[in-house]
Amino acid sequence: MSDPNPSPEAFRQMASEYIEVANRQGQDAYVGAVATAMLHAGARYAAFVAASNSPNKTQMQLSRKTNLDQITAQFRTYLEGHYDEHSENYDSYIKR
Incomplete structure (x- = not known):
């Protein structure tokens, strides 16, 4: 099982990878739509984590x-x- 508390460096790297995806999408799509898609994805994954932890x-x-x-x-x-x-x-x- 993965470490539930990654190092600050590993945490920043994970976040940076999502930001890189958003920046690429923002080249061809309205940045507000990209932000909304990221919020949706984050909410969906957070619900999955809550379910997994229950x-x-x-x-x-x-x-x-x-x-x-x-x-x-x-x-x-x-x-x-x-x-x-x-x-x-x-x-x-x-x-x-």
């Missing part, structure tokens, strides 16, 4: 609120950090 269907259903709260809190933390970074570095990140 011993049975009933427990998954009983844990719905807790799981959704944990997942959305983690997303919000990531989004707030990256939003602040992009707003602080807007001129160097966004070329118009």
Whole structure:
């Protein structure tokens, strides 16, 4: 079984690979659509992980609120950090 706590370097590499895919897709598609597709994929995979970590269907259903709260809190933390970074570095990140 894989390590549930990858090193920071391994974690960044995993995230970078998804960003590379999104950047490629963003060359031919509207970036908002790419972002929505990534959100959809992330939500679908998070639901799969919740199911995989549940011993049975009933427990998954009983844990719905807790799981959704944990997942959305983690997303919000990531989004707030990256939003602040992009707003602080807007001129160097966004070329118009």
